[in-house]
Each structure stands twice: as C-alpha cells, then as structure tokens.
Amino acid sequence: MDKVLSSLDEVMRQIKDGATIVVGGFGLCGIPEKLITSLRDKGVKDLTIVSNNCGVDDWGLGLLLENKQIKKMVASYVGENKLFEQQFLSGELEVELVPQGTLAERLRAGGAGIPAFYTATGVGTEVAKGKEHKEFDGKTYIMEKGIVGDFAFVKAWKADPFGNLVYRKTARNFNPVVATAGKMTIAEVEEIVGIGELNPDEIHTSGVYVQKVFVGENYEKRIERLTTANA
Amino acid sequence: MTGRKRILERAVKELQDGMCVNLGIGMPTLIANMIPEDVDVMLQTENGLLGIGAYPKELEVDPDLINAGKETVTAKAGASYFDSAESFSMIRGGHIDLAILGGMEVSKNGDLANWMIPGKMVKGMGGAMDLVQGAKRIVVIMDHVNKHGESKVKNTCTLPLTGQGVVHCLITDLAVFHFPESGMELVELQKGVTLDEVKVKTEAVFVVSESLKVNK
Numbered sequence: 310m311d312k313v314l315s316s317l318d319e320v321m322r323q324i325k326d327g328a329t330i331v332v333g334g335f336g337l338c339g340i341p342e343k344l345i346t347s348l349r350d351k352g353v354k355d356l357t358i359v360s361n362n363c364g365v366d367d368w369g370l371g372l373l374l375e376n377k378q379i380k381k382m383v384a385s386y387v388g389e390n391k392l393f394e395q396q397f398l399s400g401e402l403e404v405e406l407v408p409q410g411t412l413a414e415r416l417r418a419g420g421a422g423i424p425a426f427y428t429a430t431g432v433g434t435e436v437a438k439g440k441e442h443k444e445f446d447g448k449t450y451i452m453e454k455g456i457v458g459d460f461a462f463v464k465a466w467k468a469d470p471f472g473n474l475v476y477r478k479t480a481r482n483f484n485p486v487v488a489t490a491g492k493m494t495i496a497e498v499e500e501i502v503g504i505g506e507l508n509p510d511e512i513h514t515s516g517v518y519v520q521k522v523f524v525g526e527n528y529e530k531r532i533e534r535l536t537t538a539n540a
Numbered sequence: 541m542t543g544r545k546r547i548l549e550r551a552v553k554e555l556q557d558g559m560c561v562n563l564g565i566g567m568p569t570l571i572a573n574m575i576p577e578d579v580d581v582m583l584q585t586e587n588g589l590l591g592i593g594a595y596p597k598e599l600e601v602d603p604d605l606i607n608a609g610k611e612t613v614t615a616k617a618g619a620s621y622f623d624s625a626e627s628f629s630m631i632r633g634g635h636i637d638l639a640i641l642g643g644m645e646v647s648k649n650g651d652l653a654n655w656m657i658p659g660k661m662v663k664g665m666g667g668a669m670d671l672v673q674g675a676k677r678i679v680v681i682m683d684h685v686n687k688h689g690e691s692k693v694k695n696t697c698t699l700p701l702t703g704q705g706v707v708h709c710l711i712t713d714l715a716v717f718h719f720p721e722s723g724m725e726l727v728e729l730q731k732g733v734t735l736d737e738v739k740v741k742t743e744a745v746f747v748v749s750e751s752l753k754v755n756k
Contacts, residue, residue, distance in 0.1 A: 335587040335624070336610040338603065361624070388663030389610075397662075406662065409586060410628030410670030417625040429673040430632065433651075433704030436669065466604075478621055479588045480604040485623040513623075530603035533610035538595045 311470045312516070313501060314523045317343065320495050321351040324460060327380075328353065331416060331458035332360035332370065333487040336389070336533050339480030340369045341464040343497045343525040348462075349376050359383040359416070359456055361409060361483050366392050368531055377401070383456070385409035389533065408436060411453050413486055419455035420489025420518070427452055461491020465514070468498040469505070472519030473512045481513065488518045495521040499528060543713030546730050547681050548574060550711050550755075551640055554679050555581050560590060562631065562671060564641035565609040567681060571640060582618070584636055586627050586667040591619025608667065631667070632674040639675035641668060643682035643710070645697045648744035650707040650719035652680055653699035665702060672703035684712035684741055691743035693717070714738050716753075717746060728753040 314320065324330070330348075334340030345364075348356075349372045356379050363382055364371035373379050374392045381403040387393050396402035407415065408430045418426050427450035431437050441452040463484045466477035474496055476484055488494050496519050541549075544567065552574045555561055562584045563569050572583060572592065583592040585607040592607060593614035600614060607613045615621075622630075630636055645653040652672055655665040672678050685691055693710065710717040715738045716728035724746040726738060735748065 335608075336606065338587070338606045338610070384664060386664035386666040404662075406664045408665050408669035409624070409667035410632055410674070413624035413628050414632075428632065430670045432673070434669060434701045435656075436665075476621075476623075478602065478604040478615070479585075479606055481621055481623050482588050483624045486625045532601070532603050532612060533606075534612070535601065536595045536611040536613070537601060538597050 312472045312520060312522045313470050314521050317347040317523055320521055321347050323493070324348065324351065324353055326353050327355045328459045329357040329359065330460045330462060331456065331487045331490050332358060332462045333464055333482065333484035334369065335361055335479070335482035337365065337369050337531045339464050339476070339482050339484055340364070341462040341497050342529060343523065344462040344495060345370060345372060349373055349378070352376065352378065354378050355380040357381040357383065359458060361385050361412060363387045363390050363393050365389050365533065368529075374402070381405065383407060383412070385412050413483060415453055415456045416483070416486040416490040419457040420486060423455050425452050425454045456490055458491045459493070461487050461494040463488045463494060463496040463519070465496050465498045467500045467502055467507065468496055468522045469502055469507050469516070470522070471504060472496060472516030472522050473507050474498070474514035474519065475507060475511065476513050485514050488514045493520050494518055495523065497523045497525045499525065541731070543683060546713050547711055550716060550730065551679065551681050554638060554640065554709070555579055557581070559637040560584055560635065562586065562636050562639040562675060564639070564668070564671070565666070566642050568640040568642055569607070569609060584627075584630065585613070586624070586631065586671070588622050588624060588627050589615060589619060590622070590630070591616045593619070628667070628670050628674075631670050634674060634676055636675045638677045638679065639671045640679045640681060641671065643680040643692070645692050645694050645699050646680055646682070646707055646710050647694050647697045648724040648746060650705045650724070651697050652678070652702045652707050653697040654702050656700045658700065668702050672706040677708050678706050679709045679711060680707050681711045684714040691741055693742045693744045695744050714741060723747060725749050726752060728755060731755045
C-alpha cells in the first residue's frame with residue numbers, strides 16, 4: 310500500500326469551495342506549510358478552517374486570510390494576526406472561539422466516532438450560552454459536539470508509505486487529533502522511510518487515519534518568539 | 541521592591557517540591573526563573589510538554605520546541621511530549637497540581653475574568669477556561685488596582701468570565717486572599733501594606749483571617 314504523492318495537485322483538485330478543513334499546528338509550530346501554501350495557490354473560497362490559531366499576517370493560515378479564502382474560523386486563540394481583526398470587525402469573517410482543551414477533545418471525539426461529550430470547561434461563561442447543561446454527581450457540565458472535517462491537514466516529522474506517522478517534540482500538538490478527524494487526511498512530512506523502518510512501538514499516528522502522504526522540502530519552520538538563555 | 545516583584549516573589553512560594561505546574565502566559569511565565577533549587581517541579585505547557593527546561597542557548601534553538609507563549613524553550617531530563625488532547629486530559633482530569641494565571645478581575649466568590657474586553661479585539665481564551673476548571677489549585681496573580689486606581693478585586697466581575705468560583709488563591713501587590721466556602725478571606729498583607737489600605741482599595745466584601753500574616 311503506497312499513499313505517497315509526488316505532488317499535492319491531486320489533493321487540491323478534490324477541495325472545493327465551502328469545504329471544512331481541520332489543520333494541525335500550534336502557533337507556527339508544526340503547521341502543514343506545504344498544504345497551506347498549495348491551498349492558497351489553488352484559491353478555493355468560503356472555507357471553514359478549524360485550527361488552534363490562524364497563523365500570522367504573512368505565514369501559515371494567515372496566507373488564506375490574506376487571500377480572503379476563509380469564511381469561518383474555529384480556533385482558541387487568534388491574537389497574533391491584524392488581518393484577522395480587520396476581517397472580523399468588517400463582518401467578512403465568522404469566528405467561533407473554542408477553549409483549547411475543548412477544541413482538542415472535539416477533534417478527538419469527531420475522529421473517534423463520538424458525536425458529543427460533556428465538559429466543565431466554559432460553564433458559567435459566554436462559551437456555555439445555548440448549550441445543553443447537565444449535572445453529574447452534583448457538578449454542572451456543558452455538552453460539546455465532535456468535529457469532523459472534509460479534509461485534515463497534518464504535519465509530521467516522518468512517515469512510512471502506509472502513512473504511519475511520527476512527530477517531533479512540541480510540533481506534535483494538535484496534529485494527531487487532527488489526523489483522526491478528517492474524511493480525507495493528508496500528512497506532509499520531512500522524511501519518508503521504508504515500510505517496517507518505523508518502530509511499531511514508537512508510531513504516534515497509525516496509518517489507518519491517513520489517506521495521503523507528501524514529502525515536503527525546505528521547511529521554513531518560522532519561530533514566533535525567539536527566546537534564548539542569554540537574552 | 542516593585543509591585544510586580546512582590547507578586548512574583550509571593551507566587552513562587554506556592555510551588556512545592558514534586559508538583560506538576562502550569563504557568564500562564566505573561567507574568568506567570570516569569571516565575572519559572574525564580575524557582576529555588578531545592579524545589580523540583582515539572583512545568584507543563586499545554587501545547588504538549590511536561591518538563592520545560594531553561595530557555596535555549598543560541599545553538600540549541602529548535603523551532604519544533606516551544607511553550608504556549610510560542611517562545612523557544614528546552615526540555616529538561618525526565619520531560620515528556622504529548623498531543624493537545626492528551627495535554628488537556630492532564631489538565632481537565634485533575635492531574636496538574638497547580639496553575640498560576642494572570643487576571644483582569646477576580647470577584648469575592650472566586651470568579652475569574654482574564655480573556656476578553658468587550659469592544660476591543662477578541663483574541664480568544666486559549667487554554668485558560670480548561671485550566672481553571674481542571675487544575676487542582678488555581679492561583680491568580682494581578683495588580684490590585686488598574687491604572688485608574690480602581691479595584692480589580694470586585695464584588696461581581698464586570699468583564700466576561702473565564703470561570704465561575706474557580707479561584708483558590710489571589711495574590712496581588714497588596715495582599716493575598718483565599719476563597720473558602722465561607723467567603724473571601726484576607727490571609728496576608730504584603731510588605732509595608734496596611735489593612736486600611738487593602739480595605740480602601742478592595743471593592744469586594746471580605747473577611748480578615750484570624751491568623752492574618754503581616755509580611756515584613
């Protein structure tokens with residue numbers, strides 16, 4: 310079974326206006342750079358993007374904002390992006406802010422076939438408005454729904470041709486749950502190894518979740534806040 | 541000593557040997573550099589690392605290794621990496637002993653507002669709403685009054701809440717409060733601060749602990 314693509318064209322052809330895409334990454338760490346720039350080049354519109362953040366003005370998902378391709382953004386924190394503010398205030402962009410742990414769990418649930426779950430996160434806040442409340446053992450929880458995207462964009466460190474994935478350090482972040490939560494999951498990686506070369510005990514995402522693998526070159530891996538011991 | 545330094549020096553005393561601790565973005569992050577050598581804690585960052593080390597030397601900088609404030613960091617011996625769902629299982633499941641967060645307002649019943657000012661740009665709550673519901677102990681650090689001299693310690697929060705009745709301990713530049721079921725309680729006065737000053741600068745109704753500690 311070989312899921313490795315030689316280019317992202319085949320994937321991009323399948324993405325139409327109005328698609329929902331779940332995207333891995335935290336800030337600019339572990340973002341699927343190649344998939345995002347290909348989607349920018351493809352130019353499809355009215356997208357719903359589900360991702361923890363929305364990049365910065367000139368990189369990551371900010372590129373899709375710049376190109377006015379996003380209709381709705383589902384995220385936990387969007388404070389790094391002036392374009393986001395402009396489009397939100399002008400009413401061009403719809404925004405659903407979701408607590409970070411709830412966002413991760415909604416993706417995990419979606420990928421695991423769980424339609425909804427209860428959490429205490431957000432009880433008594435604006436997040437709880439309009440949601441079902443339920444008491445368990447004397448404590449109040451709200452119901453949150455699972456999320457499944459038409460497509461899932463994942464960035465991993467290594468893959469084998471079956472799509473088994475290994476991530477690196479905190480670039481893992483949302484990627485494993487995103488991988489499970491797409492009807493079609495595309496993983497871009499820095500390195501492809503032969504089948505059997507990844508230690509089965511050390512695989513983070515099983516290839517069962519991954520439909521296509523693409524090897525990217527020259528990763529930028531931009532740093533948002535360079536902090537060093539001498540600074 | 542500046543107000544901020546007083547707050548941080550008091551906050552670091554909340555960390556006890558053996559704890560797993562999440563420090564919020566901004567002022568709480570500074571506590572990491574003040575932990576005494578004999579207090580061994582594992583610092584968690586919700587983007588997927590337990591065991592944050594020092595900031596890297598220039599040659600050690602790795603774009604794949606950051607904290608929740610998107611700063612480059614290192615991992616210390618014994619650290620572990622995990623995904624975001626796992627990270628919030630630790631938080632929501634009550635496995636993190638302590639979270640220290642910044643605040644905009646705290647109310648007498650332990651409500652916290654720290655994520656949004658209506659009419660200004662909404663940035664999002666990040667992981668704050670999950671942390672206040674999940675961590676075993678929530679300590680909030682903030683200035684006692686805003687730049688107009690108005691109390692940030694309120695009877696009722698005016699800003700949108702991060703969590704209701706979630707604060708266990710509030711540390712300001714003037715005082716330390718606890719929030720038992722019986723109501724908000726003043727437990728410490730910061731160095732050089734009088735009870736009268738705290739009373740004047742606190743909107744919230746509180747009781748004074750019988751064992752009030754006066755730091756000198």
